[in-house]
Amino acid sequence: MSSARSSAGDPARTLALLWRDHAVVPRRGPSRGLSLDAVVAAAVEIADKDGLDAVTMRQLARKLDVAAMTLYTYVPGKAELLDLMLDAAYAAMPRTATAGQPWRKRLIAVADENRAMYRAHPWASTVSTIRPPLGPGQMAKYEHELSALDNLGLTDIDMDDCLTYLLTFVQACARAETSVRDIQRESGMNDEQWWAAAGPLLSRVMDEKKYPLATRVGTAAGTAHGSAHNADHAYQFGLQRVLDALSLLIDKASRRQSPAV
Amino acid sequence: MSSARSSAGDPARTLALLWRDHAVVPRRGPSRGLSLDAVVAAAVEIADKDGLDAVTMRQLARKLDVAAMTLYTYVPGKAELLDLMLDAAYAAMPRTATAGQPWRKRLIAVADENRAMYRAHPWASTVSTIRPPLGPGQMAKYEHELSALDNLGLTDIDMDDCLTYLLTFVQACARAETSVRDIQRESGMNDEQWWAAAGPLLSRVMDEKKYPLATRVGTAAGTAHGSAHNADHAYQFGLQRVLDALSLLIDKASRRQSPAV
DNA sequence: CCGTACATCGTACATCGTACATCGTACTGT
DNA sequence: ACAGTACGATGTACGATGTACGATGTACGG
Numbered sequence A, B: 001m002s003s004a005r006s007s008a009g010d011p012a013r014t015l016a017l018l019w020r021d022h023a024v025v026p027r028r029g030p031s032r033g034l035s036l037d038a039v040v041a042a043a044v045e046i047a048d049k050d051g052l053d054a055v056t057m058r059q060l061a062r063k064l065d066v067a068a069m070t071l072y073t074y075v076p077g078k079a080e081l082l083d084l085m086l087d088a089a090y091a092a093m094p095r096t097a098t099a100g101q102p103w104r105k106r107l108i109a110v111a112d113e114n115r116a117m118y119r120a121h122p123w124a125s126t127v128s129t130i131r132p133p134l135g136p137g138q139m140a141k142y143e144h145e146l147s148a149l150d151n152l153g154l155t156d157i158d159m160d161d162c163l164t165y166l167l168t169f170v171q172a173c174a175r176a177e178t179s180v181r182d183i184q185r186e187s188g189m190n191d192e193q194w195w196a197a198a199g200p201l202l203s204r205v206m207d208e209k210k211y212p213l214a215t216r217v218g219t220a221a222g223t224a225h226g227s228a229h230n231a232d233h234a235y236q237f238g239l240q241r242v243l244d245a246l247s248l249l250i251d252k253a254s255r256r257q258s259p260a261v
Numbered sequence C: 001c002c003g004t005a006c007a008t009c010g011t012a013c014a015t016c017g018t019a020c021a022t023c024g025t026a027c028t029g030t
Numbered sequence D: 001a002c003a004g005t006a007c008g009a010t011g012t013a014c015g016a017t018g019t020a021c022g023a024t025g026t027a028c029g030g
Helices: A009-018 A035-051 A056-062 A069-074 A078-091 A101-119 A122-126 A136-147 A156-187 A192-203 A211-225 A230-257 B011-018 B036-050 B058-061 B068-073 B078-093 B105-119 B122-125 B136-147 B156-187 B191-205 B212-227 B229-255
Strands: none
Touching: A009 A078, A009 B191, A035 A056, A035 A078, A035 A122, A056 A069, A078 A101, A078 A136, A101 A122, A101 A156, A101 A230, A122 A156, A136 A156, A136 B212, A156 A192, A156 A230, A156 B156, A156 B212, A156 B229, A192 A211, A192 B011, A211 B136, A211 B156, A230 B156, A230 B229, B011 B078, B036 B058, B036 B078, B036 B122, B058 B068, B078 B105, B078 B136, B105 B122, B105 B156, B105 B229, B122 B156, B136 B156, B156 B191, B156 B229, B191 B212
């Protein structure tokens, strides 16, 4: 996989699994030792703790005290498993009731809920959901989030665009955070240590006269980034920018809908 | 790898390669059949055509008519190769001279240059550059892009933040485009076909009364997205939003610097 | 009470990155 | 001119990965 992707398996089979559409319940043979939910939950647990790469069929099987191939009686393959993991994560999200509040507050709640989900499941931020997992979790999430944009005078397509714009931003932030965490774990260095190691080497090998701005700004940014809470800062800062941008669309639409407001 | 990452190898070794710091030129043994540049160029070619996953040591070796292990005399490993590929892509970017133009035009040029680079090298959009490849290409790119934000009254850290904000947006757009392309190639279906396959299945399995907004908006967005140029649209639309957001910072800073403007 | 449907699982295969040992080449010191 | 050696190239091998295949055992329906 270039990057992990949702909905990479057979649509029919995947949808049946996501909606737990056990069309035919087996009537013969030994009873099952596990359940689909148990398999998915175990996979999510591994991914939460050790990252998506740690979710291998053998690892997962070991955790469930079962042979690797046994998993294939619960799930057609790894692609479908990923869809089930994502949809389960979506299904478990809290959905704050914000009806009656101004749209800005409602959208901030949506963003924060997503951020919390990515904090709990960092691996989810690395999955491309261009083709989303079409399960009950995703549907409930989508329904809830759209309600924050309903009755503002936006067209259906505008609603979807605005939501996508917001969620893309939150996912990009989460992805950056996840990346920092993963690379730190794999390299055994945090960013500060890495800069401390690479910085001197770099200035010995590059001609600082040739890149004056890069040297000056890079040094300033490097030391600032090494210091602290820049992920939080980037999120708060960026979210305000995103909401400002959306307000241009939303306020115009609202005015058109109800000129008094 | 959870996702591909730059600067995942040993910093010292990587920097020496990136800056072609051949400290000791070998004086003995057979002459080399290839060059570092040839190896990197071949890797980029494969990645451009068939995606980053297709860049395996064996594939690359086959393309260069050499045994797989031979590559390890040119490059310490795959992690370093990725850094070299990225830095080469950066180095090859055109850098439009926009001195004297208003900052908005300059930033649009920066964004467009990056977009063009990602179009030429879609795999580059999938690489996390939280720790950037500290090579001459990256430096030249950074120097050039910072110059578009220089003399606007911004602090060094603001300059870096603004640039990062812009480039993150462009990369997110490119990543989406790449994802669409990759998933289409792998699944053998374009998005329209996929929706056509999954849509009916979904509506049979889900209770549309339970998700009224999702059904209504999802259908509208689904058909609209199936139609056409939404990647371009998302880029143009989003870029304007990003620039609007940045103008709040920049105009304020400029006014502080030169109240007349 | 047997046939059969089904869960389980051991083995095997192709793929990956790369460690290691070997081989042959071409320069260096005499 | 020749030996010693540094170094490029490469064949083989190892431990991962996802999963196809076939054997084994279980429990229900006739």
